[in-house]
Amino acid sequence: MYICVCNALSEGTVRTLAREGLSFEEIQAVTGCSNCCGSCRELAESVVAECRGIPVISNTLPALQMT
Numbered sequence: 001m002y003i004c005v006c007n008a009l010s011e012g013t014v015r016t017l018a019r020e021g022l023s024f025e026e027i028q029a030v031t032g033c034s035n036c037c038g039s040c041r042e043l044a045e046s047v048v049a050e051c052r053g054i055p056v057i058s059n060t061l062p063a064l065q066m067t
């Protein structure tokens, strides 16, 4: 699956680079990820964080309802 369609960048490539220790910004510099339309940025950052063991805080999850 492509994470970044604009740059034909696969999820596997992003995961490999992240597991080798590259940050999102480093992956972006090497691959061009999110340098065009930018629509892939949130997903790419989440994948990198997951691979590097960084907790992911997403604003796309529904808020908990406190009753």
Ligand code: FES
Pocket (backbone or CB within 6 Å): 003, 004, 005, 006, 007, 033, 034, 035, 036, 037, 038, 039, 040, 041
């Ligand atoms: S999909 Fe990644 S920059 Fe457009």
